[in-house]
Amino acid sequence: METPIFEILRSKKDRVLQLWLQVQQMDTEVSNNYNTADELRAQSTEFVDILVGSLNENTVQDFSSPELEALTDYISSLTISRARQGFSPRETATYIFTLKDALLKVLSEQNSDNPQQLYQDSILVSKFIDNIGILSFETFITGREDVIFQQSEEMAELSTPVIRVWNGILAMPIIGTLDSARTQVVMENLLQGIVDTGSSIAILDISGVPAVDSLVAQHLIKTVNATRLMGAECIISGIRPEIAQTVVHLGIDLSQMITKATLESALKFAFNSLQLEVRRTQREKLN
Amino acid sequence: MLMMTMLIKESLIIQQERDLVYCRNRVKEVAAKIGMGIVNQTKLITATSEIARNMLIYGGGGTMRLEVVTKGKQEGIQLVFEDKGPGIADIQKAMQDGYTTGRSLGMGLPGAKRLVNEFVIQSAIGQGTTVKMLKWKNG
Amino acid sequence: MEKIPILKMGKFLLVTIQVDLYDRLALTLEEDLIQMVFKTGSKGVLIDISALSIVDSFMGKIIGNIAGMSSIMDAETVVVGMQPAVAITLIELGLPLSGVHTALNVEKGMALLESRMPPSLDDANDDDVD
Structure with a gap:
């Protein structure tokens, strides 16, 4: 056997x-x-x-x-x-x-x-x-x-920090490509930040985004619209010349959003809408 | 490798408006149980609400089968809505934004599709409509 | 029959939705609210939805209806306290609720309505002259 x-x-x-x-x-x-x-x-x-x-x-x-x-x-x-x-x-x-x-x-x-x-x-x-x-x-x-x-x-967590730059103003620098999964994280963090801090203005800075095509533009528009639904305003800043060029060449309509070239001008705009003013203080002169 | 998971599989009846609320709550409960994030939970229950309401208004009610599914590491919720109503004549049209035969906004079907990861609709005139959708936990 | 309470706060009406809305309840709310706007002559309606975990296209439509109807009765509608997840979902669903004002919370909504009101009833006529 x-x-x-x-x-x-x-x-x-x-x-x-x-x-x-x-x-x-x-x-x-x-x-x-x-x-x-x-x-x-x-x-x-x-x-x-x-x-x-x-x-x-x-x-x-x-x-x-x-x-x-x-x-x-x-x-x-x-x-x-x-x-x-x-x-x-x-x-x-x-x-x-x-x-x-x-x-x-x-x-x-x-x-x-x-x-x-x-x-x-x-x-x-x-x-x-x-x-x-x-x-x-x-x-x-x-x-x-x-x-x-x-x-x-x-x-995804690291690359989307929400910074409270002023009482009532949030800023969020985006570095890297904005795809739909990332957009969801960005939106979630930004909107939660708005709720947590009671801010009425959020600045989304896209200086670190390599390229803006129609899909990225759509993600930005979605984020802006969601912010508005919450009762806050969203400003897009950091529009580099190349980005402005591609946006216009591709025929993307960003007119419903508030866009600024730099974070600085976005901040100025935010101060303005909150009726705040930043001034140089007058030092007392010694002589 | 064998995975021991408590698979949830159940069937709910949607015959009246109140059932809609119960359905949404049940889906939310299960979604929370498998650890789905709040945004995806909200997307899923909103899609559930749209489809269940459609079924109630146009299909005369029906059933919703709720199932927790796994694919590799992924975990998700699958919902199958089935009615024995008149069916949809032109599915392509029904899936267009803003198209409605009733008085709604016509965002139900196409909107629901955008809120989930997989969405299949089948319909036969006089026999009914089946909508199958799936949302992954991290989707 | 269940009803959602509508509170009169000075010039405005405040509705806080605390329960899960089923469709008939939402329709009743629409009806009641419009009646209240007419009866009280309120110039503003605040709808607090901070407790709502879902707004689907039906509720979106009701909110739009209320805003539209109040608007032709010369009252503004502000939706306050929408949850982030609800906002993201509404955008994905394709309902940006255009035509509806929004605010973070009741306090800010009240301030928004306040700022959109004419300074006072007597000055209202002078505005046109300007």
């Missing part, structure tokens, strides 16, 4: 580990200097233990089986910890794929007299390890995506 593949591997666990460590040592890609040999041995032992422990007649066929949760969790955390230690995805993948070499070697030792069986078992093992490789790769990508997502969130 043929011994099922998982039984073979269970009984030959130590041989698998021994072969795997051998292959790892031969492969410079794996036996890189990140880990000491002891660490690598400990990690590999754990890996083989969990792998062999979770193999049975169902799981060997079906990688999505819930019985493999321990293994998939282990691979995910292994990938993450290796990524943190500075292993490249190639190194981690090679580490996993060398295990395949060891497993196949063990199978061929056991089934040398039965090529048919060996062929079938080899395909099964191959597929199984490939799945582990894919899972590890996916984990790696997901980890990266998390980092990118967090960074873009932080950037």
Whole structure:
């Protein structure tokens, strides 16, 4: 009677580990200097233990089986910890794929007299390890995506500060491109700022916006209109000559908004509408 | 990787005006539960209000199926409105800003579409109308 | 039947909407408010919507109606206290509520109405001469 593949591997666990460590040592890609040999041995032992422990007649066929949760969790955390230690995805993948070499070697030792069986078992093992490789790769990508997502969130927060420049006047410099996701953050922060400070004038300075096309203009108009709905006025400042040129060339109508060339003139306008005056004080002369 | 999430899936009946308020509140509750921001919450319940009212006025009422859906890391709310009313003759026209067969502003359908991430409308004369919309938590 | 209370504050009317509006309640409010403008001869209407978490196209229409109707009865309407999320949503929906005055809060709305009133009844005639 043929011994099922998982039984073979269970009984030959130590041989698998021994072969795997051998292959790892031969492969410079794996036996890189990140880990000491002891660490690598400990990690590999754990890996083989969990792998062999979770193999049975169902799981060997079906990688999505819930019985493999321990293994998939282990691979995910292994990938993450290796990524943190500075292993490249190639190194981690090679580490996993060398295990395949060891497993196949063990199978061929056991089934040398039965090529048919060996062929079938080899395909099964191959597929199984490939799945582990894919899972590890996916984990790696997901980890990266998390980092990118967090960074873009932080950037959106950082790049839209609301500054109270005077009692009743807010300013918000925008640096970088204004897309629709960003516009939402800008609007939210600006309107919340208006509520929090009870300001009636908000200045949106776009000196740091590289280009204004019809889409950006639309976002600006939306922001101005939303500000008006709240009962405040929004002034757009920092209209550079290039921006004025493109706006007119593209035929964008900004006439419903109050626009100013500089933050300074926007501030003057704001002072004016709040009936404030900034004057140089008369110093008392000594003589 | 297996994710254990409490998926919410329920069906609400919209037959009278009061149901509209209940629907909005329920959607808001679920949106808040999955951690949707206040602006996106407001957009979603406004879209809900528009579509539910349309269904009440033109479709003679119907049902709203509410479901929390996940796609990868994304989490969102899917709403399916179904009525067995007369149907919409010209969907393209109905999706235009300012077009109305009633006395409303004609902003309901096109406005609702702008407020969500995915919006599909299907209608057959004499059989009814289905509107499916989806809003992602961070969308 | 539920009703939204309308308060008379000096020359103006103040409506604070505290409950979620369903359509009939909004229509009743429109009706009552216009009647009150007529009865009291108020020159200004303040609608405080700071407690509202949603304004959809129907309510937008009612607000526009109230403003339009009051305006031909020589009263100005100011909507005060709109939540940021509601403002953003209304813009996205395509309803900028043009023709309606807005203010941050009741106090500022009151000041806005005050500033738009003729100085006093007696001086009103002199304005035209100027």
